[in-house]
Amino acid sequence: MSVRTDLQVQRIRAIGLTVTDADRSKDFYTQALEFEPVSDITVEGRDYSDLEGVPGAKIRIVTLQLGDELIELMEYLNVEGKPIPKDSQSNDLWFQHLAIAVSDMDRAYAHLQAFPIEPISVEPQTIPPGNKASAGVRAFKFKDPDRHDLELIWFPPDKGQDKWHQKSDRLFLGIDHSAIAISNTEQSLKFYCDLLGMQIEGGSLNWRETQARLDDLPGAEVRITALRPRSGGLGIELLDYLVPPKGRPIPSDWKSCDIAHMQVELVVNDIEQAVDKLRENGVEFVSSRVVEFTDNSCPYRQGCLVKDPDGHAMLAIPNALEH
Incomplete structure (x- = not known):
C-alpha cells in the first residue's frame, strides 16, 4: 500500500x-x-x-x-x-465489541445481572499497576441476545477521555470505542492511519491473569492500539492477539x-x-x-x-x- x-x-x-x-x-x-x-x-x-x-x-x-x-x-x-458461531472467541478475527463507559462499575455490573446476558469475563477485572498505559481501568465483557460482544469499561481519573469524568447522574455514559480483532497491527495501521487519516491515541500490551479472566482465554496476551479521528469522540481499538495466536478469519461468504x-x-x-x-x-x-x-x-x-x-x-x- x-x-x-x-x-x-x-x-x-x-x-x-x-x-x-x-x-x-x-x-x-x-x-x-x-x-x-x-x-x-x-x-x-x-x-x-x-x-x-x-x-x-x-x-x-x-x-x-x-x-x-x-x-x-x-x-x-x-x-x-x-x-454468530457459538464457539466464537475474542481472538477470532470477526470479534468486534462496543466498549460502553460507565460511571460506577459495581453498580453497572449489578444492574446487568437482571438481564439475559452471556458473560465472557469471570467478573469485572481491574488492570494491574504494572501495565502503565491501562493501570486501574476496570472492564467486563459479555454478549447481547444475538451474541454480539460488549464491554463495560470504567476509567480512573488519570485515564480515558475527559468526558467520562464529568459529573453525571447516569450509570451508562456512552460508547468509548469499538474494538476489533486483527491479524497484523502494521497492516491495519496502514489502512486506518495512512489511508484514512486516523491517529494513534495510545497502546498497551495486556497479558497475564487479568486479561485471561477478561477474555476467557487462557494465557491471553494482546497488543492493543487505540485509534481516534482527529476530532476525538468514538474510536477504534485494534486487538492483535499474540497468545493464543490469531483465531479464525472472517469467512469470505459472510x-x-x-x-x-x-x-x-x-x-x-x-x-x-x-x-x-x-x-x-x-x-x-x-x-x-x-x-x-x-x-x-x-x-x-x-x-x-x-x-x-x-x-x-x-x-x-x-x-x-x-x-
Missing part, C-alpha cells in the same frame, strides 16, 4: 449491528444499557441493496443513542442471516445480513477522493458504487461500504450529513 494521503476521517457517526429481532435488541439496549430511541425506519430498494451488497434487501433500522454516540440495529426483514456483521460509519471529508484512494490501494469493496440516496429517510446522502484488511466493515459517508 502507498502511504501518502490527505484523507481524514472526521469522526465516527455511528456503529451498525445486524440483529435477528430489532424489537428484542431495542428492549435489551434501552433497558439493560439505558440507550434512548432516536428513530425507527424501514428501507428497501436498489440503493440499500447496492450499499450493503445484499440483493433485494429490506432493512428495518432502529437508531439508539447513549450519551453522544449512536448505534443502528439493522434487521433484514426478508433475508435470514447466519448466526454478508451484511449475517448477524456477526457490524459496520463503523466513518465520516470522511471527501467521499469520492476517499473511494478512489481506497480503490488504488486494493481495498475490498462491498458496495458496487458510491451510492447516492435521494430519499429523506436515510441519515446520509452518500455511502460506500468497504472492508479493512481483516474483513471488518467500514462505511464511508460524506461530511455534510443533512439532505
